[in-house]
Amino acid sequence: MKAFIPFLVLAIAATLAPSILAKEFMVGDSTGWTINYDYESWVKGKEFHVGDKLVFKYPKGIHNVIRVDNATAYENCLASTETETLSSGNDVITLTTPGKMWYICGVSGHCKEGEQKIAIEVLPQKLSSGSERPSPSTSASKGSSFAHTHHHGWMIANFGILVMTIIV
Numbered sequence: 033m034k035a036f037i038p039f040l041v042l043a044i045a046a047t048l049a050p051s052i053l054a055k056e057f058m059v060g061d062s063t064g065w066t067i068n069y070d071y072e073s074w075v076k077g078k079e080f081h082v083g084d085k086l087v088f089k090y091p092k093g094i095h096n097v098i099r100v101d102n103a104t105a106y107e108n109c110l111a112s113t114e115t116e117t118l119s120s121g122n123d124v125i126t127l128t129t130p131g132k133m134w135y136i137c138g139v140s141g142h143c144k145e146g147e148q149k150i151a152i153e154v155l156p157q158k159l160s161s162g163s164e165r166p167s168p169s170t171s172a173s174k175g176s177s178f179a180h181t182h183h184h185g186w187m188i189a190n191f192g193i194l195v196m197t198i199i200v
């Protein structure tokens with residue numbers, strides 16, 4: 033009976049496939065968020081979907097992350113005064129809406145001379161791959177609800193595994 037447990041775990045994981053598709057992108061990979069790095073190339077070939085996360089990692093106090101409103105502001109490194117500045121050194125941004133997104137470092141000169149800026153295109157939420165079931169929640173457009181599904185899914189999975197362990 034114990035031999036079936038891995039299969040049960042797999043079966044549970046498969047039913048949860050849509051909720052574990054969300055990806056976390058470390059901006060700049062091991063280099064992180066800094067000046068004189070080619071973020072344009074880093075973005076190339078990557079697909080960003082609603083529900084995915086961008087992680088900006090840098091020594092706290094050295095850089096920051098500010099969202100800018102449009103391509104013009106991005107080109108000219110103009111941060112909107114209304115957007116919040118992230119400065120924890122480990123800033124996680126969950127992509128919640130499809131469309132273009134622009135982020136820059138607000139430290140003087142870093143965006144303009146240091147090219148510390150990133151522009152991405154966010155695609156709609158990825159739901160179907162790896163699952164043949166019709167998706168009941170295709171209309172979900174908010175990344176936040178996605179994050180909840182994610183957590184819930186794992187709680188259910190853990191509970192399922194616990195129950196199976198007790199039964200066996």
Ligand SMILES: *[C@@H]1O[C@H](CO)[C@@H](O)[C@H](O)[C@H]1NC(C)=O
Pocket residue numbers: 101102104105110111112113
């Ligand atoms: C672009 O964003 C800037 C900065 O927030 C703003 O001042 C400007 O009006 C915006 N331009 C367009 C075309 O929306």
Ligand SMILES: [Cu+2]
Pocket residue numbers: 066067094095096137138139142143148
């Ligand atoms: Cu900076």
